[in-house]
Amino acid sequence: MVPIIKPQELTAIYPDKNLVLIDARTGKDALAKYKAEHLAGALYVDLETDLAQKTADPAEGGRHPLPPIADFATLLGKLGITPESHVVVYDDKNGANAAARFWWMLRAIGHERVQVLDGGYNAAIQADIPTSSGSEKPAILSAYPHSKWLLPTATITEVEQLAQNPDYLVIDVREAARFKGETEPIDLVAGHIPGAVNIPFSTNLTGSGALLTPEELKAKYTSALGNRNPENIIVHCGSGVTACHTLLAMDYAGLGIPKLYVGSWSEWSRSDRPIATGG
Structure with missing residues (x-):
């Protein structure tokens, strides 16, 4: 699957029963922004707590080390993501921040059907993609099938x-x-x-x-x-x-x-x- 989806392409398939939208905006007020307004149906993920495992010393793994793969697999289950899901993720940094990280992590766990929204949240708003407020309720499932991180990393x-x-x-x-x-x-x-x-x-x-x-x-x-x-x-x-x-x-x-x-x-x-x- 092409790793980028244009806003107009998302509009053409929205909504779809296999589509899972992920809001990966970052910053101390990101959750508040999400609750105030997000793309309708989008589920929120937190870079600091969902896409990284904090360590006591950044000298051992840096500021955003990967979480254990089992924890990430559990998160995907809580988001209702299965191997059949078409995942589209956006952030407010033109897709260049946590959206790209979530894309990489999904690919690294073996998920192929994942795309980053080109231009991020602002581009979606300009394309008149519907928005909502409050929180969304995912269909909580079992942990995503996993074994190890499949994409290459360097120590x-x-x-x-x-x-x-x-x-x-x-x-x-x-x-x-x-x-x-x-x-x-x-x-x-x-x-x-x-x-x-x-x-x-x-x-x-x-x-x-x-x-x-x-x-x-x-x-x-x-x-x-x-x-x-x-x-x-x-x-x-x-x-x-x-x-x-x-x-x-x-x-x-x-x-x-x-x-x-x-x-x-x-x-x-x-x-x-x-x-x-x-x-």
Whole structure:
């Protein structure tokens, strides 16, 4: 299934008995915003508690480590998601934040029928997709069938070993100022992993917030990857969330889904490993 759905495409199939809409907006007031208004029938997921497992020390796994797969499978059951469900997820960051993370996690558990809404919540409102308020009641089911995370991830040790190997490419998707070490608004130390290259996730988007076309994305990333195999690509961000948007973009471009370094800069910058600055 194509990983992106346009608002007009969602309008054409809405509602459908197999369609499960997921609201993955983030921020301290995200739940309040959801209760005030959300796409009709959409169920809310929380990045901090549903899509990550908090640890006492971000140096061990970063700020948003993956939850145990059994916990995620239970969450999917509570959301009424089965292997037959067509899941569409949106956020308020043009699909580039928790929506992409939820997409990646569903693909990683083995679910194929999942799409991110292009342009996110604002695009849906502009397309006159119906909204509702309050809470929705899902058809609670048993846990989603699962065994292990099926998509490739990279550990901090692997990143350290491969970041400066010319046969591999580590892509940092944070904005350029954070990569260069000019500013760091979230983590403790500014800079980047030595050997990593900077391709901000924001460059996957048009000025209006829609994703670039598959052809544009393919040209962009083919140029960056050179002759490297997709399995030799590792993508990271600050905490393993917006990196998923680049994985989404690459999949949309037909380039497959490279490895996700979940711990990302939030883990690396706390590990006493080398830190580079500049371009």
